[in-house]
Amino acid sequence: MNQIVIIGAGPTGLTLAMLLAKRGINVKLIEASNSFRRIFRGEALMPSGLKAISQMGLSDVVQNIPHRCFDAWEFYIENRPIFRVDEPMELGGQPCMLISQPAFLETVLEKANECEQFEFIQGTAVRDLLWQDDRVSGVKLSDGREIAADLVIGADGRNSIVRQQANLALTQAAQSFDILWFKLPTSPDFTENIFYSILRDRDGFGVFQSSEGNLQVGWSLDRDHPIEWQKIDWAEKLASASPDWLATHFRQQKDFIERPLLLSIVVGRCPQWHVPGLLLLGDAAHPMSPIRAQGINMALRDAIVATNHLVPLLQQQPNLAAIDAVLPQIQAEREPEIIQIQRLQAAEVSQGELMKNNPLLRYAVSFLAPLIGSIIKKSWLDRQLQLRQGVTCVDLKVKQ
Numbered sequence: 001m002n003q004i005v006i007i008g009a010g011p012t013g014l015t016l017a018m019l020l021a022k023r024g025i026n027v028k029l030i031e032a033s034n035s036f037r038r039i040f041r042g043e044a045l046m047p048s049g050l051k052a053i054s055q056m057g058l059s060d061v062v063q064n065i066p067h068r069c070f071d072a073w074e075f076y077i078e079n080r081p082i083f084r085v086d087e088p089m090e091l092g093g094q095p096c097m098l099i100s101q102p103a104f105l106e107t108v109l110e111k112a113n114e115c116e117q118f119e120f121i122q123g124t125a126v127r128d129l130l131w132q133d134d135r136v137s138g139v140k141l142s143d144g145r146e147i148a149a150d151l152v153i154g155a156d157g158r159n160s161i162v163r164q165q166a167n168l169a170l171t172q173a174a175q176s177f178d179i180l181w182f183k184l185p186t187s188p189d190f191t192e193n194i195f196y197s198i199l200r201d202r203d204g205f206g207v208f209q210s211s212e213g214n215l216q217v218g219w220s221l222d223r224d225h226p227i228e229w230q231k232i233d234w235a236e237k238l239a240s241a242s243p244d245w246l247a248t249h250f251r252q253q254k255d256f257i258e259r260p261l262l263l264s265i266v267v268g269r270c271p272q273w274h275v276p277g278l279l280l281l282g283d284a285a286h287p288m289s290p291i292r293a294q295g296i297n298m299a300l301r302d303a304i305v306a307t308n309h310l311v312p313l314l315q316q317q318p319n320l321a322a323i324d325a326v327l328p329q330i331q332a333e334r335e336p337e338i339i340q341i342q343r344l345q346a347a348e349v350s351q352g353e354l355m356k357n358n359p360l361l362r363y364a365v366s367f368l369a370p371l372i373g374s375i376i377k378k379s380w381l382d383r384q385l386q387l388r389q390g391v392t393c394v395d396l397k398v399k400q
């Protein structure tokens, strides 16, 4: 039986490992960190990701871990409400849901561990690829161990070392922002779970209640207008950009706002996701912007498409050339959706930048919102259908 080695136990690598192992494929999964409970893990899932989870047989997992649905999305410019969209949106599908990603990954790992074909190597990073006759033949770990593979799958995220070692170029999109990510306590006054998008002057941020019950802030840091964010009084900064009721909460929580974590945003796509013996998936192949919560959804859909292609082939114990031949087919099936979703994310960013860079436009929109809010809302909604439901048809076809 062929041996598959997957690098990275994020949403891509772990769900793919579980899907393959449950279908009788030998999988070794290697994860650098010792715990899934690192500070930052995105947690919003769109209907496309929830459908993928259901097809993977993991809906019960979501019900048994911390989760909560969004009730609505609200947009504020210059402290004035622009529009609100309730969940579930009239576009159809389930409401967008927040799940605890560490709890999700831990439970998927338990499911994978039920399979004797599955082995998890945790707490050791992959440092190098092994090559034989111009084909990737395995990986070398940071502790010196070498692990042979008939196929290596790089699911090691946006700064993928596998991608670099395989010399697969990443075409980066121009992104003009990074994210400061931090938490603070919520309040019983937040009876609905609303994703607020707030813009005042050049300050823009999103705030929502996370699956674990605190308020989560994602503050957009403009690379063209750097600030000394480490020295900022964040309670005051957030309050001054917010409508009054939210400003009061930020000031009350002054002593409980966590220190921000800087997350450098990498967005882009590899023109080629594979070399003989190796395939990239998830953020390693196409690092996703955090805008409108797409990356986990795309990761889960990558895992399904890879499973559809790999399982029927691997069950026939193919030769290495046959494995290599299927890799371009996986890229070809996933790439159109990734291209379109990244385009839509870029359109959301451009609209935000247009507002940030044009004070007159900001004031006009905020004053005229009662008249033109519904037009702006419609143009926003027009982009959301594909961002919520995906672009291509992705269904798990191979049964356990």
Ligand SMILES: Cc1cc2nc3c(=O)[nH]c(=O)nc-3n(C[C@H](O)[C@H](O)[C@H](O)COP(=O)(O)OP(=O)(O)OC[C@H]3O[C@@H](n4cnc5c(N)ncnc54)[C@H](O)[C@@H]3O)c2cc1C
Pocket (backbone or CB within 6 Å): 007, 008, 009, 010, 011, 012, 013, 030, 031, 032, 033, 041, 042, 043, 044, 045, 124, 125, 126, 127, 155, 156, 157, 158, 160, 161, 179, 181, 218, 263, 264, 265, 281, 282, 283, 284, 287, 288, 289, 290, 292, 293, 294, 295, 296, 297, 298, 299
């Ligand atoms: C601020 C921010 C917020 C976001 N919020 C959301 C959201 O709400 N919803 C959403 O859908 N997407 C969100 N995203 C995007 C999402 O986080 C990613 O697209 C998604 O995690 C990609 O999954 P992945 O499994 O491909 O990679 P990752 O989740 O990055 O997982 C990669 C794994 O590989 C491991 N690894 C790395 N290097 C090695 C190595 N050398 N050896 C072994 N293991 C290694 C890492 O430890 C990690 O566990 C957000 C992104 C950002 C930056």
